[in-house]
């Protein structure tokens with residue numbers, strides 16, 4: 256972006272765990288969603304029911320038309336963002352007018368740009384350190400938002416600092432002491448710094464963003480958020496963004512918005528059109544074998560598989576690895592370095608299957624994800640929207656398959672109710688699935704032994720801390736199975752109707 260840096264005006268001249276685990280309260284919020292029309296009265300709404308002609312006209316809008324600084328228009332061009340997305344077209348002009356914004360738009364629709372661009376524009380007009388604070392519920396998302404700010408602001412000399420749990424406090428403190436323009440933080444760690452770092456305060460902040468705002472405003476973050484809001488200046492702009500938003504005025508009031516404009520570019524809880532959603536109704540005891548069948552059927556794709564617990568992610572990953580599939584777990588009990596390493600392997604396509612808890616359900620932008628599998632059904636229906644939104648992003652297509660056991664029917668019905676539609680049945684031949692059962696059973700045995708070995712090793716070496724690490728090279732149990740005459744779960748032998756060693760699925 257050297258061209259832009261020639262323009263002096265566009266240079267800035269100024270010298271723990273936050274697991275996305277949801278809560279009872281979140282479910283209650285969902286239950287009330289259909290009854291709460293009245294409570295919206297506090298917000299000034301922008302209706303988005305324009306005709307198709309209007310939409311076509313809007314499509315032609317350029318970044319410049321939105322009123323953005325030339326340097327930022329160039330940054331968008333360089334990112335190959337040809338034109339603003341719908342939420343960007345609607346939210347950016349409002350934000351540039353200096354209003355507080357509540358932005359509600361479907362997953363993968365460009366909400367990050369919708370809040371980052373007006374902030375960068377304002378920063379260029381009034382260059383200042385500690386200019387904006389972005390709060391986000393998970394660490395990985397904080398890094399991703401930091402990268403997006405840096406990509407959009409690289410030509411204008413922007414300095415960002417990501418402040419998240421699980422990373423070295425001292426190193427983070429040093430970065431904060433350098434007075435970045437933008438701080439992207441998970442609430443818990445930010446509070447740690449506010450309480451322990453001499454001279455660090457947020458009195459200068461001009462913009463506060465709550466990304467995944469409904470999650471941040473939930474009770475789980477209540478204590479931290481109150482502490483943060485107390486030390487932020489009242490004279491600031493506040494942006495709330497999410498694909499699912501609380502409608503409870505009481506909760507929104509906590510964000511101390513001033514005459515907010517609500518920019519809502521999709522119907523509530525809509526999933527994107529290019530997303531094919533289906534479900535499979537199966538007995539709980541056959542979940543693994545159906546999962547393996549799906550992976551076999553759709554071999555060659557990139558998968559995100561969601562489980563309800565950390566332990567399930569590890570167990571499932573071990574089972575799949577025993578079958579020769581490139582699966583890697585990601586969950587909140589892994590050390591932060593391992594979490595990032597797992598995510599990077601998946602992003603770099605070194606692994607084609609990421610198995611995670613809801614820690615990865617919100618916000619993560621990995622364009623090559625083709626299929627989301629809800630191996631364990633989400634307990635909170637809103638999490639469904641976020642999970643399936645990891646695929647079919649930014650206009651691409653994708654698939655989401657939800658396994659529904661006999662114990663999940665009520666939760667599944669809640670999801671359909673929230674979506675306002677019925678999903679289609681994922682068709683599969685039972686005989687074909689059951690043909691895999693023996694191999695899967697052997698892989699389950701191997702996984703069980705490996706899990707036990709992992710736990711023993713953990714007990715021996717370290718207590719607490721980095722539990723359930725992913726130990727990808729952990730093959731002790733597999734070797735023993737082989738010595739006992741087994742195949743260690745099937746290794747790379749082909750079974751079913753596809754060759755497992757083909758395509759991207761190598762170990």
Ligand SMILES: Nc1ncnc2c1ncn2[C@@H]1O[C@H](COP(=O)(O)OP(=O)(O)OP(=O)(O)O)[C@@H](O)[C@H]1O
Nearest residue numbers: 336338339340362363364365366367498618620649
């Ligand atoms: N105007 C644009 N044109 C093309 N691509 C864009 C544009 N704006 C953003 N993108 C890309 O779209 C993808 C999704 O954007 P982003 O992560 O901001 O979505 P989101 O709405 O925040 O999704 P989620 O609700 O899942 O957090 C990113 O890869 C981003 O680089």
